[in-house]
Amino acid sequence: MAIPFQFLIGLIFGLGLIVSGMSNPAKVLNFLDVGGIPAGTWDASLAFVMAGAVAVTFTGFKRVLKLARPYFAERFYLPTRSDIDPRIIAGPAIFGVGWGLAGFCPGPALTALGFGSVSAVIFVASMSAGMVLARFIAHLPSLTRFVTPADPLDT
Amino acid sequence: MVSTSFTPIASLVGGALIGLAAVLLMWATGRIAGVSGIAAGLFPPYEDRQFPGRVAFVAGLVAAPLLVRFVTGSLPAQTIEASPAILIVGGLLTGFGSVWGSGCTSGHGVCGLSRLSARSLVATITFMAAGMATVLVMRHWN
Numbered sequence: 001m002a003i004p005f006q007f008l009i010g011l012i013f014g015l016g017l018i019v020s021g022m023s024n025p026a027k028v029l030n031f032l033d034v035g036g037i038p039a040g041t042w043d044a045s046l047a048f049v050m051a052g053a054v055a056v057t058f059t060g061f062k063r064v065l066k067l068a069r070p071y072f073a074e075r076f077y078l079p080t081r082s083d084i085d086p087r088i089i090a091g092p093a094i095f096g097v098g099w100g101l102a103g104f105c106p107g108p109a110l111t112a113l114g115f116g117s118v119s120a121v122i123f124v125a126s127m128s129a130g131m132v133l134a135r136f137i138a139h140l141p142s143l144t145r146f147v148t149p150a151d152p153l154d155t
Numbered sequence: 156m157v158s159t160s161f162t163p164i165a166s167l168v169g170g171a172l173i174g175l176a177a178v179l180l181m182w183a184t185g186r187i188a189g190v191s192g193i194a195a196g197l198f199p200p201y202e203d204r205q206f207p208g209r210v211a212f213v214a215g216l217v218a219a220p221l222l223v224r225f226v227t228g229s230l231p232a233q234t235i236e237a238s239p240a241i242l243i244v245g246g247l248l249t250g251f252g253s254v255w256g257s258g259c260t261s262g263h264g265v266c267g268l269s270r271l272s273a274r275s276l277v278a279t280i281t282f283m284a285a286g287m288a289t290v291l292v293m294r295h296w297n
Contacts, residue, residue: 007214019168034162043160052174054265055170077186082272097252099245102248124246131251134195
């Protein structure tokens with residue numbers, strides 16, 4: 001049952017991206033465009049997406065994490081790191097530039113595939129290559145001696 | 156550039172749905188709903204046995220617009236202005252950076268901030284600032 005349930009969760013996530021406007025790169029770029037504030041073209045909507053998502057997740061996580069274990073798993077897999085290393089700044093800085101160029105972050109890019117756009121296919125193919133490259137470099141022996149390779153699920 | 160209208164209510168409701176999905180995934184599998192981590196885990200090396208669940212989650216993301224079109228008969232506006240070259244460079248940076256930094260808008264921005272994680276706060280401020288700086292250069296540099 002866990003697998004169909006995860007499909008349903010992805011579906012709810014995707015509906016949220018569509019309803020909120022996150023699946024429209026033009027809207028994302030107009031939010032990131034703080035230079036458009038004087039001209040009145042700035043679209044503040046995405047701040048409301050974040051507010052709605054964090055409000056529900058903050059209250060929901062508090063309740064769920066009081067449970068002894070998740071419904072389909074033996075334990076909770078929560079990130080434990082709290083150190084601020086170079087990668088936690090370099091990675092998001094690189095990601096942010098990509099986000100600002102095309103207006104897609106990973107979730108909306110995947111949902112955009114279902115819109116049937118060729119642009120989304122190009123972006124997702126390229127994004128996948130970037131992900132594979134990052135994991136490959138993180139697993140190089142010369143690097144793993146110094147830094148622990150991040151579990152992709154670790155935040 | 157294409158102008159878009161301010162949609163606070165729809166964005167708040169959509170955001171709440173994203174939050175609901177994050178809470179349900181934690182309740183069901185005990186894992187963070189980070190799309191970059193889930194998507195990156197579709198490719199080898201496979202370090203755990205979560206592959207089928209990740210495929211199902213991503214299939215759900217892709218199926219969402221199909222469901223909207225089936226139910227309402229149309230899809231909301233989606234405007235992609237970037238050229239293929241920009242899409243390729245943007246995609247590479249987005250994929251590389253989100254994995255290198257252990258998360259993206261969902262993992263750090265939604266789940267991490269909700270867990271009051273200092274690492275996620277640093278990550279979120281950084282990618283927002285980098286995104287804003289990039290748009291500033293692309294649109295206003297002349």
